[in-house]
Amino acid sequence: MVRDEILSEYAKVLDTNQFVGGPMVGRIEAEIASYCDTKYAVALSSGTDALLVALMALDLKPGDEVITTPFTFFATVGSIARAGAVPVFADIDPVTFNIDSDEIIKKITDRTKCILPVHLYGQAADMDAINKIAKERGIIVIEDAAQAIGAAVNGDKAGGVSDIGCFSFFPTKNLGGFGEGGMAVCGDESLYNKMMMLRNHGSSKRYYHEYIGGNFRMDALQAAALGVKLKRLDSYIRMRRDNAHQYFEQLQGVMPESLPKEINGRLHTYNQFVIKVDKRDELKEFLAQSGIGTQIYYPLCLHEQSCFKYLGCARGDFPKAEEVSGRCLALPIYPELTEDEITYVSDKIKEFYRL
Numbered sequence: 001m002v003r004d005e006i007l008s009e010y011a012k013v014l015d016t017n018q019f020v021g022g023p024m025v026g027r028i029e030a031e032i033a034s035y036c037d038t039k040y041a042v043a044l045s046s047g048t049d050a051l052l053v054a055l056m057a058l059d060l061k062p063g064d065e066v067i068t069t070p071f072t073f074f075a076t077v078g079s080i081a082r083a084g085a086v087p088v089f090a091d092i093d094p095v096t097f098n099i100d101s102d103e104i105i106k107k108i109t110d111r112t113k114c115i116l117p118v119h120l121y122g123q124a125a126d127m128d129a130i131n132k133i134a135k136e137r138g139i140i141v142i143e144d145a146a147q148a149i150g151a152a153v154n155g156d157k158a159g160g161v162s163d164i165g166c167f168s169f170f171p172t173k174n175l176g177g178f179g180e181g182g183m184a185v186c187g188d189e190s191l192y193n194k195m196m197m198l199r200n201h202g203s204s205k206r207y208y209h210e211y212i213g214g215n216f217r218m219d220a221l222q223a224a225a226l227g228v229k230l231k232r233l234d235s236y237i238r239m240r241r242d243n244a245h246q247y248f249e250q251l252q253g254v255m256p257e258s259l260p261k262e263i264n265g266r267l268h269t270y271n272q273f274v275i276k277v278d279k280r281d282e283l284k285e286f287l288a289q290s291g292i293g294t295q296i297y298y299p300l301c302l303h304e305q306s307c308f309k310y311l312g313c314a315r316g317d318f319p320k321a322e323e324v325s326g327r328c329l330a331l332p333i334y335p336e337l338t339e340d341e342i343t344y345v346s347d348k349i350k351e352f353y354r355l
């Protein structure tokens with residue numbers, strides 16, 4: 001049914017003959033803005049490009065600092081560096097895996113231009129505290145909500161509770177397209193106008209360029225597929241949450257400390273269900289032998305990546321992020337997972353630890 005609906009939307013794109021931008025893209029922008037309750041949305045070529053365009057819109061100068069987490073996907077930090085700023089890391093809260101607001105305060109300098117929290121695995125970072133820190137100091141906040149579309153903070157949608165929110169529609173995300181795609185949402189008209197120009201080589205009038213932008217536009221076919229899937233996003237999220245709660249039922253009694261923790265007031269969308277365990281690599285291997293696929297997000301923190309050596313960080317600088325990166329394991333959580341499969345995975349974990 002989803003397939004038929006998407007094919008019929010694809011046919012409409014073929015009929016319009018407009019393959020980049022156009023009415024389908026305008027429509028998904030309006031729908032995402034409405035879903036996130038933001039004034040504006042800018043459709044982009046990927047989540048990485050959403051972060052890059054958002055940061056480019058800030059007009060960062062060499063030496064300007066952006067505070068972020070060392071425990072995230074590469075794109076968060078790569079985009080900061082590509083936008084010409086200095087990534088500054090603040091350690092995480094080992095319970096939520098998200099950036100720790102007390103650590104952010106320690107890292108603020110007079111060069112701090114932006115704070116870039118990541119809503120890791122589908123649960124929002126502590127946006128109340130982060131927004132307060134930023135507001136008191138005139139610092140901009142960009143949310144990396146690539147893994148967290150539909151997540152909520154006190155009832156407001158993640159991505160819509162800061163200056164700019166960035167989403168990814170990579171196929172593994174909760175709103176996954178059939179290829180690459182991303183979106184930046186914001187409430188400020190001048191940021192919106194600038195991002196609209198940046199995605200189109202910094203131009204609003206053809207062949208006249210105000211900024212040095214890039215080609216960060218979304219394909220119409222991607223927008224068409226996303227429109228169909230967006231209508232089902234909340235039900236996909238419900239299914240993921242149901243799966244998570246079944247894991248809780250199976251494992252809470254035997255390994256409560258290992259399970260992800262839902263924070264009051266923050267709706268977790270479980271893009272990933274990540275447990276924190278000893279003998280992680282052995283468990284991963286044991287589960288693989290039982291036919292269970294698991295993943296490690298992420299095996300090496302960003303401050304330890306060779307491309308960021310120039311930042312001068314070393315192992316030991318962010319002990320909580322390092323500890324979690326050595327112990328995290330993502331279990332299957334996709335919407336179609338059955339109750340029996342969850343029981344099977346849980347039983348195998350108990351078997352491994354002899355629980």
Ligand SMILES: *Cc1c(COP(=O)(O)O)cnc(C)c1O
Pocket residue numbers: 046047048049072073075076118144146147167168169170180181182
């Ligand atoms: C997926 C992801 C991105 C990048 O999105 P792409 O669409 O793959 O470019 C950025 N940040 C985080 C945290 C992500 O998970």
